[in-house]
Amino acid sequence: MVRTRFAPSPTGFLHVGGLRTALYAYLYARKAGGKFILRIEDTDLERYVPGAVELIYRTLRETGLTYDEGPDVGGDYGPYVQSERKNVYLEYAEKLIESGDAYYCFCSKERLAKLHEDGATKYDKHCLSIPLAEAKARVAAGEPYVIRQNIPKEGVSSYTDLVFGEIKVDYNDLEDNILIKSDGYPTYNFANVIDDHLMGITHVIRGTEYLSSTPKYNLLYDALGFERPQYIHLQPIMRDAQHKLSKRHGDANYEDFIAKGFLKDAIVNYIALLGWSPKDNREKLSLAEMEELFGLEGISKSASIFDETKMRWLNSLYVKEMTPESYHAYARPFYEKIDYLKGLDLAYLSTLLQSRTEVFTDIANLTAFIPAFETYDLAAFENQKWKTDTALAAKMLPDLITLTDKNWEGLHDALAAYAEEKGVKKGQVLWIFRIALTGSVVTPGGATEMATLFGKKESLRRLKESLKRVSK
Ligand code: GLU
Secondary structure, X not given: OXXXXXXXXXXXXXXXXXXXXXXXXXXXXXXXXXXXXXXXXXXXXHHOOOOHHHHHHHHHHHHOOOOOEEOOOEOOOOOOEHHHHHHHHHHHHHHHXXXXXXXXXXXXXXXXXHHHHOXXXXXXOHHHHOOHHHHHHHHHOOOOOEEEEOOOOOOEEEEEEOOOEEEEEEHHHOOOOEEEOOOOOEOHHHHHHHHHHHOOOOEEEEEHHHOOOHHHHHHHHHHHOOOOOEEEEEOOEEOOOOOEOOHXXXXXXXXXXXXXXXXXXXXXXXXXXXXXXXXXXXXXXXXXXXXXXXXXXXXXXXXXXXXXXXXXXXXXXXXXXXXXXXXXXXXXXXXXOOHHHOXXXXXXXXXXXXXXXXXXXXXXXXXXXXXXXXXXXXXXXXXXXXXXXXXXXXXXXXXXXXXXXXXXXXXXXXXXXXXXXXXXXXXXXXXXHHHXXXXXXXXXXXXXXXXXXXXXHHHHHHHHHHHHHHOO
């Protein structure tokens, strides 16, 4: 049975790259009818950020990436939090020491710093020469130590990545990394191997930053007599041709996109396309469709560039599909942040904005004309097609005000009848009316829709205000 895992470190927000790894691991398991597991890798105590674990749970739940096993859902292979498995790792590290695949190291910080200063690019295996009995006696006597992996001095290791094919790394390029730190906690380099084995992970899916350290992990699998998993490495997501999207830029977090007014389904959909595409290159895909279509053959060998414009476009497709009720419910918190919308018929506003919304923070721009009315530029009355200008507005507005007051219920027909009576094009009357009402050339709806939005009283106030201004 296929078992994949998402193994985030709780060091902050869940960025786009992390979410994509989770998504692919989820999709791979679902497609194969396997299990998807969440494991929290929290052994780096210094980088731990309070609240980050809850954020991971919440985001996976919200996006629909349900995991079959994990810290908060249980499972037969727990605990699923590395800090709760501390003793497990030490036991395996001691086995590696017995077989000569790891060794105790007592080097001081000063010695390591000196080594570095003298130009060494990696640890010099200094403590490997300490006889094991002596090392054990020093450990028993309470001397601080770490446990290091003993990488062969020579040779080439190779393995097959399911995306990149054969990967060869010279042992000479690898370092005797620390497996167990002086605080007794394992490093990532060690814990990932032990846990992936003990949790029965069959396919390890993670970023290409691990491509060249995987031989170290393979040495550990082999030394412990564990079966190696299959590897699927994913190319980074880039901000542009040169720069990776990074947590540090803060522009790439799931929560930020939600705050900007992206819908979770659109975020998941867009992120899926950053490194994978289905055979028919379809772009709008639900999670259920992706579960059907996902496959390694669609995974890209090159990096993808995050394109927010494209993500906005994709989001707009999801917005258009919402029912008017769900659009309105989703828009409400965004309305609440905008003072000048108070008192307006927001359900009606929603019907005007839905087809024009790419992301929900667009609401601010789409409605900016409302307060801008108070200082609008009278040049807005000038329209070549309809042959309108402020002079014509000054002439027509008294009639339009009376007409609005008397015919509020049948306003559109009344405006059309007025145009006919004056022998002018309807468009001309509507233009003057809409500009006088809104002060804006571009509005999310026509003349009578804008009047409906403002209501009779405010519409009359606006028309009279415009009359005052054009008559000056
Ligand atoms: N904790 C590692 C990280 O967040 C996980 C890498 C892996 O999937 O093995 O990068």
